[in-house]
Amino acid sequence: MWNIGKAVIVTNNDWVFEKYKTITHVICLGTYEEVLIKTRDLVHNRHHLLTHPQASSLKPNQTPYRSVMVYPNAADDTDDNMNDIILIEKCLEVFYQWQEIAPAPGKYTDNVMRDFKVIDASMIDSVIPRIFI
Amino acid sequence: MRLELGKIEIRDIQFADRTYIGDHILYVNREEIEKLVLEDDKLLSCRLDIARPNEAVRITPVKDVIEPRVKVSGGGEIFPGVIGKVSPPVGEGRTHALDGCCVVTVGRIVGFQEGIIDMSGPAADYCPFSKTVNLCVVIEPKEGLETHVYERSGRLAGLKVAAFLGEAGRHVKPDTVEVYETKPVFKQAAEFPDLPKVGYVHMLQSQGLLHDTYYYGVDAKQFVPTFMYPTEIMDGAIVSGNCVAPCDKVTTYHHLHNPVIDECYKRHGKEINFMGVILTNENVFLADKERHSDMVAKLAEWMELDGVLITEEGYGNPDTDLMMNCRKVERKGTKVVLITDEFPGKDGKSQSLADTCEEATALASCGQGNMTLHFPAMEKIIGMQDYIESQIGGWAGCMNEDGSFEAEIQIIIASTIANGFNTLAAKGY
Numbered sequence: 001m002w003n004i005g006k007a008v009i010v011t012n013n014d015w016v017f018e019k020y021k022t023i024t025h026v027i028c029l030g031t032y033e034e035v036l037i038k039t040r041d042l043v044h045n046r047h048h049l050l051t052h053p054q055a056s057s058l059k060p061n062q063t064p065y066r067s068v069m070v071y072p073n074a075a076d077d078t079d080d081n082m083n084d085i086i087l088i089e090k091c092l093e094v095f096y097q098w099q100e101i102a103p104a105p106g107k108y109t110d111n112v113m114r115d116f117k118v119i120d121a122s123m124i125d126s127v128i129p130r131i132f133i
Numbered sequence: 134m135r136l137e138l139g140k141i142e143i144r145d146i147q148f149a150d151r152t153y154i155g156d157h158i159l160y161v162n163r164e165e166i167e168k169l170v171l172e173d174d175k176l177l178s179c180r181l182d183i184a185r186p187n188e189a190v191r192i193t194p195v196k197d198v199i200e201p202r203v204k205v206s207g208g209g210e211i212f213p214g215v216i217g218k219v220s221p222p223v224g225e226g227r228t229h230a231l232d233g234c235c236v237v238t239v240g241r242i243v244g245f246q247e248g249i250i251d252m253s254g255p256a257a258d259y260c261p262f263s264k265t266v267n268l269c270v271v272i273e274p275k276e277g278l279e280t281h282v283y284e285r286s287g288r289l290a291g292l293k294v295a296a297f298l299g300e301a302g303r304h305v306k307p308d309t310v311e312v313y314e315t316k317p318v319f320k321q322a323a324e325f326p327d328l329p330k331v332g333y334v335h336m337l338q339s340q341g342l343l344h345d346t347y348y349y350g351v352d353a354k355q356f357v358p359t360f361m362y363p364t365e366i367m368d369g370a371i372v373s374g375n376c377v378a379p380c381d382k383v384t385t386y387h388h389l390h391n392p393v394i395d396e397c398y399k400r401h402g403k404e405i406n407f408m409g410v411i412l413t414n415e416n417v418f419l420a421d422k423e424r425h426s427d428m429v430a431k432l433a434e435w436m437e438l439d440g441v442l443i444t445e446e447g448y449g450n451p452d453t454d455l456m457m458n459c460r461k462v463e464r465k466g467t468k469v470v471l472i473t474d475e476f477p478g479k480d481g482k483s484q485s486l487a488d489t490c491e492e493a494t495a496l497a498s499c500g501q502g503n504m505t506l507h508f509p510a511m512e513k514i515i516g517m518q519d520y521i522e523s524q525i526g527g528w529a530g531c532m533n534e535d536g537s538f539e540a541e542i543q544i545i546i547a548s549t550i551a552n553g554f555n556t557l558a559a560k561g562y
Contacts, residue, residue, distance in 0.1 A: 048419075054449030054487055055417040056340055057377045059476070062525060087453070087488075094449070094487045101478045101503060105529050112523050115243040118280055122342030126354060127418045 002071060002131045007050060010038050011067035015121045020128075032104070035066045036095055040088045046073040049084045050131070053091040055123040060091075061098040064113070065120040069127060134224040135314040136207070136364035139307030140232040146183050146266050154301050159201075159234055161268060166294055170270060175286045177273045182515045184237070184267040187253050189512035192269055194247030194520055195546050196238040196284075197291045197373050198262050198384040201231040203299035204368060212369040214350025215289070216296045222349070223368030229302040235265045235386060236298065238291035239516040240272045242284050243343060246525055248379020248546040254509050259548035261555070262386075269515045270294055281342045288374050292385070313398050315362050315409050318436055325406040329439040332408045333363070333393050334429055334458055338375045338383065338446040339414035345374040346383075346446075348412065354421075358413040358428040360436075363394040366410065375446070378525045380502045380543040381474050381551045383446045392554045393442050393472065408436050413458070415451040422454055430461035440468040444552040448476060452488040463492040474499040474549035475559065499550060500557025502526070502543040510536035 009026045011017055012035050017028040029035050039053060050069040054060070073079065108116070142157050149160035163181050170179040184190045202211050207226010210217025217223075241247065250262045257263035272290055274283040315321060322330060337346040339354035346353040349370055361370070371388045397407040411432045413425050433441055443458055445451040452473075459469045475485030475498055485501065510533075518536065521527045526544030542548045549557055 050419060051417050052419060052422070052450040052453055054453075056344060057338070057447030057449050057451060059378070059448065059525070090488060094484075097478065097483045101476075101483070102528060105523075108523055112243075112520075115280060119243070119341070119343055122281075122344075123340065123417045126341045130418050130421070 004131050006072055007131060008042065008047065008070050009067055009124060010035050010042070010070065013065040013067050013117050013120045015117045016067045016124055019121065020124065032060065032064060032066045033095065035068060036088070036092050039068045039070060040092060042070045043081060043084045043088045046081065047071060048073060048081060049087060051123065051127055053088055054094070056119055058119065059098055060095040061102055061104040063116045063120065064104060065116050067120050067124050069124065134362040134364045135312065136224055136367060137227045137310050137312050138367060139227060139229045139310045141229060141302045141305050142308045143231045143234040143266060145185070146234055146268050152298065152301050154305050159231060159298065159301065161298070166297065169293055169297055170272065170290045173286050173290065175275055175278055175282060176290065177275045180271040182269040182271060184252050184269055184515055186264050186266070190252040190515060191511040192237055192239055192250040192267065192515045193518060194239065194241050194516055194524065195250055195379070196240065196242055196247055196287050196376070198386040198546065199236045199291050199295035200386050200389050201234065201236065201295045201298035201302065202369060202389065203229050203303045205229055205303055209368065211296050211299055212292050212372055215347055215372055216292045219349055222365060223370055224362045224365035228368055229299070229305065229307055231298060231302050233265055235262055235267050236291050236295045237262065237267045237269045238272065238287050239269050240287060241520060242287055243280060243376050246376040246378065248382065248524065249544050250546050251508065251511065255506055256508050256545050259542055259545045261547055271516055284343055284374065284376065292372060313364050313367070315364065315407065318408065321406065321408055322437065325402055328404065328406040330408050330437060331397060331405040332411055332433060332436055332438040332441045333397060334411045334413060334441050334443040334462070336443065336445045336451065336454055336458070337371065337412065337414050338377060338451070340417050340447070340450060343376045347372050347374055353414045354416055356414065358411060358425050358432060360432065361410040361412045363398070363410050366391055366394060377447045378502070378543050379546045380526070380549040381446060381448065382546060383550060383552065384547065387547065387550060387552065387554050390554065392552055393444060408438060415445065415447065415454045417450065422457055426454065426457035426461050429458050430465045433462045433467045434465040438467045440470070442470050442472060444472045446551060449487045452486045456488045456490040456493060460490045460492045469495065471496040472499065472553055473551045475501040476503055477501055479503050479505065497553065498559035499553055499555055500559065502541060502549045504542050505539055506542050508538050508540060
């Protein structure tokens with residue numbers, strides 16, 4: 001059903017970029033917000049979401065890292081992607097809502113940053129075997 | 134399945150030269166427990182401490198909380214597939230619980246997700262483990278371990294200690310014995326034909342590394358939705374392995390004491406016919422979400438349920454599973470009530486869930502996690518306060534020099550737990 005080489009990972013986590021850049025297409029950006037915006041652009045441009053853009057249950061103002069996988073619509077796919085569009089738009093709305101509650105901290109200690117990277121990468125790690133089926 | 138749950142009331146824990154229960158006191162041989170924990174060569178040190186209600190004590194960072202239990206008869210062993218043998222299954226016969234005491238595993242797993250238990254002061258009102266006598270197992274990993282390797286060591290340490298202490302209750306006469314029974318689906322349906330058939334859709338946290346739950350030892354993201362007898366859960370067939378936000382972390386204690394199961398059994402045969410548990414998970418891969426919510430709806434239809442209660446664990450991604458389950462179960466003709474906590478901002482005005490659907494018309498709220506609270510300095514800290522500012526609910530600069538701090542109640546273990554094992558709620562006016 002899926003071809004891993006066609007999947008696109010949008011991320012700002014350099015661990016994810018380094019691990020998967022030779023397996024599939026990885027777009028590496030600077031911030032959590034940029035990842036969501038790029039994902040939204042892709043979803044509006046005939047890509048389905050493969051992973052939930054808020055995976056991990058970490059609030060958007062807590063983790064600095066976010067990785068999302070999308071997949072291009074098949075040529076004969078007539079789906080208007082509306083479910084994916086609603087989901088990613090909702091995630092952006094929730095992101096801004098949490099920034100109003102309290103902005104994301106600019107800097108954590110190195111070991112905390114590392115833990116955030118580990119957890120974000122694990123979301124992608126757990127999905128890769130599902131796509132290789 | 135029919136389970137007799139015998140509760141042995143424990144009023145205090147004291148260190149002694151052997152481990153046993155006498156006159157409602159759990160005596161613990163400290164060296165024996167420390168040796169048991171340090172059988173794991175990934176752990177560098179283990180220190181035991183006791184925290185009692187009303188003491189000026191703060192426990193943090195808390196990984197898991199577990200009630201000691203033992204299988205006395207009926208087959209199977211406590212925490213099957215993790216500590217006990219995976220087969221035969223649990224949920225039948227007799228189990229003894231050490232009621233009123235807990236094992237609390239303490240130590241940094243990830244710097245931002247473990248929470249706080251205050252044994253007194255304002256935060257104690259929000260935490261069920263401020264009212265139990267707690268044996269704190271403070272562990273420290275060896276240098277250089279991967280986080281998930283250490284998480285496993287911490288998880289197993291707590292479960293091992295709880296199973297070991299549970300053995301002390303094997304031959305003790307319980308103070309109370311409660312009996313729970315759920316029959317096979319057709320027999321159960323026939324038992325109370327005039328009562329509405331009610332099921333419980335139990336969503337387990339299963340999003341990935343450090344966000345896992347285990348079912349008979351299986352990582353919950355690897356199974357497809359299935360049926361469970363509720364009594365299996367009372368015998369430790371589900372254990373926590375996750376490090377999500379402290380406020381809605383479903384600890385292993387909460388699995389043993391699932392309030393939805395408890396309440397459904399109280400009304401079983403009177404107001405409802407409690408048919409059992411549909412177990413499902415919360416995955417990252419959207420195809421899994423669609424597939425598993427379809428299966429949940431199919432099971433609800435197959436059991437001919439009139440109504441289900443659904444609980445989740447976590448925020449964001451699980452809200453999507455919650456809504457998918459709600460929508461699909463409702464469309465099969467089964468009424469749904471959701472139970473969850475909320476994050477609507479400090480003023481309570483923002484939308485409180487990350488996803489919604491039009492079928493979600495009945496929801497019981499377990500309170501909101503964004504409220505802030507002053508946490509006074511405590512005389513004693515079990516663990517360390519080094520991570521308060523990066524723990525969920527804290528923020529840079531929230532810590533004061535005297536050891537007090539301000540934080541959202543998200544930082545308190547189980548303060549807004551999304552299955553209702555707490556005291557917070559929301560009311561409509």
